[in-house]
Amino acid sequence: IVLEAERQVATDQAAQAARCALALRSLARGRAMAIAMGRAASSRKLPEEDVIDRASRLISQIAPGADGLPPIALDEVSAGLLDARFDVVETEAHLVLHGERALMQGARTLLGRPTSCVGRDWELGALTGILDECIDEPEARVVVMTAAAGMGKSRLATELVGRAQQRGVAIWLGRGDSLRAGSTLDLLAQALRGALGIAGGEPLAERHARLRARVAEHVPAAERKRVTEFLGELIGAPLSGEGEASAALRAARQDAQLMSEQMLKAWMDFLSAETSAHPVLLVLEDLHWGDFGTVRFIDTALRDRGERPWMVLALARPELFEVFPKLWAERQNVQEIRLKELGRKAGERLVRQVLGDGVGGETLDHLVKQADGNAFYLEELIRAAAEGKDRTLPETVLAMVETRLARLEIEARRVLRAAAVFGEVCWDGGVAALLGNTMSAVTVGEWLARLVEQEVLAERPDGRHAGQRELAFRHSLLREGAYATLTPDDRRLGHRLAGEWAGIRRARRAITCAHRSRRFTSSTSMPRWPAPTSAWAARRRPSSGSRCSACAVWPRPRACT
Numbered sequence: 329i330v331l332e333a334e335r336q337v338a339t340d341q342a343a344q345a346a347r348c349a350l351a352l353r354s355l356a357r358g359r360a361m362a363i364a365m366g367r368a369a370s371s372r373k374l375p376e377e378d379v380i381d382r383a384s385r386l387i388s389q390i391a392p393g394a395d396g397l398p399p400i401a402l403d404e405v406s407a408g409l410l411d412a413r414f415d416v417v418e419t420e421a422h423l424v425l426h427g428e429r430a431l432m433q434g435a436r437t438l439l440g441r442p443t444s445c446v447g448r449d450w451e452l453g454a455l456t457g458i459l460d461e462c463i464d465e466p467e468a469r470v471v472v473m474t475a476a477a478g479m480g481k482s483r484l485a486t487e488l489v490g491r492a493q494q495r496g497v498a499i500w501l502g503r504g505d506s507l508r509a510g511s512t513l514d515l516l517a518q519a520l521r522g523a524l525g526i527a528g529g530e531p532l533a534e535r536h537a538r539l540r541a542r543v544a545e546h547v548p549a550a551e552r553k554r555v556t557e558f559l560g561e562l563i564g565a566p567l568s569g570e571g572e573a574s575a576a577l578r579a580a581r582q583d584a585q586l587m588s589e590q591m592l593k594a595w596m597d598f599l600s601a602e603t604s605a606h607p608v609l610l611v612l613e614d615l616h617w618g619d620f621g622t623v624r625f626i627d628t629a630l631r632d633r634g635e636r637p638w639m640v641l642a643l644a645r646p647e648l649f650e651v652f653p654k655l656w657a658e659r660q661n662v663q664e665i666r667l668k669e670l671g672r673k674a675g676e677r678l679v680r681q682v683l684g685d686g687v688g689g690e691t692l693d694h695l696v697k698q699a700d701g702n703a704f705y706l707e708e709l710i711r712a713a714a715e716g717k718d719r720t721l722p723e724t725v726l727a728m729v730e731t732r733l734a735r736l737e738i739e740a741r742r743v744l745r746a747a748a749v750f751g752e753v754c755w756d757g758g759v760a761a762l763l764g765n766t767m768s769a770v771t772v773g774e775w776l777a778r779l780v781e782q783e784v785l786a787e788r789p790d791g792r793h794a795g796q797r798e799l800a801f802r803h804s805l806l807r808e809g810a811y812a813t814l815t816p817d818d819r820r821l822g823h824r825l826a827g828e829w830a831g832i833r834r835a836r837r838a839i840t841c842a843h844r845s846r847r848f849t850s851s852t853s854m855p856r857w858p859a860p861t862s863a864w865a866a867r868r869r870p871s872s873g874s875r876c877s878a879c880a881v882w883p884r885p886r887a888c889t
Contacts, residue, residue, distance in 0.1 A: 337477045338727035339704075340506060341365065342409035346425055347505075349400045356398045362386035363425070364403040365727065367813075390422055400425040408708060408724040411482055413503070438682050438707050445487050446681070447674025447703075448480060451665055455488045458663065459639055463495065463607045466637030468630050470656060472615075474646050475667035478704030478728060481643040484667075485611055488641065497607045498523065504617030513621035515612055516595070517563045523602070526563065535565040546601035555601075558594035561587065595625055599633055607637040615644040616651055623652055630659045669701020678703075682710050694719075700803050704728070721808050729809030736782070739767070741810075743775040744784065747799070748810035749822035753788070756797040761829040762822055773797070 329348065336344070345363050352361065364386065366379030386401040399422075407416055407423040415426040445452060455471060462469040475481050489499055502519035521528055524542045526535050543556045557577045560566050567573050573581075580587040602608055610626075612618065626640060642648075646666075649655065656662050670678075675696040679687060695713060698721075699706035708722045733741060746762040747754040756776055760769040767775075776799060779785045784806055788798040801807040814822065 336506065336731060338365075338724070338731045339409045339411065339477055341727075341731075342406050343411075343414070344507065345406065346400075346410055346414055347428065349425065350427060353398055353400065358398050360387050360390045360399055360401065362390070362401040362403070363406045365405045365409070365723075386422065390424075405723045405727065408711070408722070409727065412486065413482070438710060443678060443681055443707075445480075445483055446678045447670045448484055448487075448667075451484055451667065452487055454663075454665065455484065455641070456491055459488065459492055459495075459497070459609065462639040463497070463637050466603075466607070466635065467661060468634045468636055468638050468640075470630065470640040470642070470659065470662040471665060472642045472644065472648070472655065472662065473665045473667065474644050474648055476645060476702075478702045479667045480670070480703040481667060482613065483703065485613070485641060485643055489609065489611065492607075492609045495607070497609050498602065500608060500610045502610070502612050502622070504612070504614030506617050509617040510619050512619055513562060513591070513625065515615070515618045516622040516625055519610060519612070520559065520595075520598075521563050524559070524563065526565065528564075532565060536560065536567070539563075539565060543598065546605045547598060548601070551597055554590075555594045555597050558587075558590045559598060562591045562595065592625055592628060596629055596633060599629055599638065600636065603633070603636040603638050608639070610638065610640045612640065612642045615642045616648040618651075620652075623655065627656055627659065630656060630662075634659075634661075670699070670703050670706065671701070672696055675699060675701070675706055678706060679710060683714060687713075698805065700805060702728075705805070721805070721812075725805070726809060726812055729805050730813060733784075733806070733809050733813070736779075736784070739771075740775050740779060740782075741813075742767070743772060744779060744810045745814055745818075746822065747776075747785070747801075748807050748814070749819070749826050752804055752807050753792075753798060753800045755792075756799070758796075758826060758829045762825045764825075 329352075342363075342365065345365070349361050349363055362383045364379050364383040366382075382403050386403065390399050390401045402410070402416065402423040402425055404423070407425075410416055410425070413429050415429055417424050417426055451473075458469050458471055461467070473481050473484065492499065500519040500523045502515040502517075502522075504515060508514050525538050530538070539560055540552075540556055543552055543559065547555050553574060554576060557567060557574060558580070561577075561580075567577070576590065580590045599608070612622075629638075630640075676692055679692055679695055683691075691713060695706065695709045698709055705725050705728070708724045712720060712722045733744065736744065742763065743759060746759045749762060750758055756773050757769070759776065760767070760772040763772060776785065776797070780787055780799065783802055785799045786802050788800055790798075792798060801810075811819075
């Protein structure tokens with residue numbers, strides 16, 4: 329199965345592939361499965377052969393699962409992109425996906441050991457303080473934490489969950505999913521299923537039994553039947569027969585507005601009953617993929633149950649406020665925390681914590697600078713350094729960078745790939761020369777200006793070539809990511825054209841010779857990763873394909889067309 333995700337963040341692609349494999353496992357009739365991640369050229373219907381070969385090798389080598397379920401093997405890229413919510417076990421021969429955890433349990437390990445939450449003392453202190461106030465006052469509190477992927481939102485939430493559990497706080501967890509984004513009440517229903525002890529795959533009768541037993545723990549006897557019935561509707565465990573349903577439930581099934589009102593009342597009553605017995609921490613991961621129903625139900629509870637000891641921790645990317653522009657704006661005790669980049673000192677502490685105090689200063693500086701404040705990048709760079717690859721960009725990091733670039737317009741990406749051929753510094757005339765008659769020099773200049781506005785490139789005031797606008801990549805990772813999306817043929821052609829342009833401009837001989845020498849190799853000292861794009865002028869749309877009978881699962885990430 330090929331999963332396409334042209335502009336999806338690489339970690340999201342890995343999670344989607346993992347969930348797909350886990351869902352298929354019960355239907356696989358004992359067959360082994362594998363997940364491998366890689367690129368596909370726009371002109372091909374399948375991913376690069378390397379990805380298919382990796383998936384095939386994993387399937388041919390994996391042993392049957394001890395639990396009777398077909399095993400799911402992971403390649404190093406997909407395993408590295410999966411976060412701590414997935415249960416990944418390293419065996420002697422493979423990395424194996426066992427499942428997805430219902431609750432946040434520990435952080436991603438780094439080289440086999442857990443690491444401390446470095447550089448987030450203020451944020452963790454703020455979260456802990458708000459939770460303490462919520463419990464001690466008591467009063468409802470909300471924290472909305474936003475940051476780009478890989479910055480450490482889930483890690484902070486894991487730390488808070490651990491501290492909350494020590495205080496006897498019940499943890500309710502709902503996770504957004506790009507495939508279910510906007511589905512009415514999906515996020516809240518997921519959190520309530522966990523609170524009710526329902527995993528989701530049980531027979532309906534068992535779900536009903538667990539629902540009734542859990543509601544009976546704290547809900548007053550007079551309200552139990554109504555709360556049970558309408559919570560069942562909310563979480564996807566409706567009473568099967570009309571004969572079992574009350575008159576109120578039968579009426580609500582005929583009136584969508586009435587059903588919504590009754591489900592809201594059941595949610596509020598269940599929350600009241602639970603918070604009378606213990607505090608509740610409701611964690612909403614990836615709320616940018618949430619739904620208006622969940623937001624509305626929580627908003628009503630914040631208004632009418634504000635004196636109860638319950639706290640909402642919403643984790644999201646910055647686009648959250650594009651989806652929910654007035655998120656809980658009318659409620660008090662709502663605080664937003666925007667995670668900043670990891671500081672240099674914190675990055676150095678993490679490197680030393682894992683690699684030891686003996687790590688060289690040059691290596692330390694290189695790793696922290698390359699990570700650019702992104703905690704995920706830094707962890708992956710540390711892994712590479714431990715393997716003696718500290719000068720090679722890990723595929724996991726490259727995947728994340730490429731998906732950021734994939735969000736740019738098609739023409740912007742074409743210009744950026746041409747710019748990457750020159751290195752970390754380029755010139756408008758040189759970029760135009762590489763693109764030839766496929767784009768005018770004026771248009772190239774306009775796209776370069778837009779890339780400067782988008783903080784991908786930065787203009788340099790004193791250029792090397794007279795009359796040429798000189799620009800530099802804001803970070804080497806952006807340049808590496810753009811360069812990696814070139815095919816070997818594109819690289820050879822690009823360096824030939826760059827060398828000719830540099831010669832015409834009477835550039836220094838070293839520059840001209842360097843580009844001319846790279847005409848004869850796909851990379852030389854450049855990155856050696858495979859690439860998804862075709863020739864400079866190509867503007868083909870990506871096409872998807874499928875693979876039958878192999879029982880392999882791999883997404884097609886990082887397409888850059």
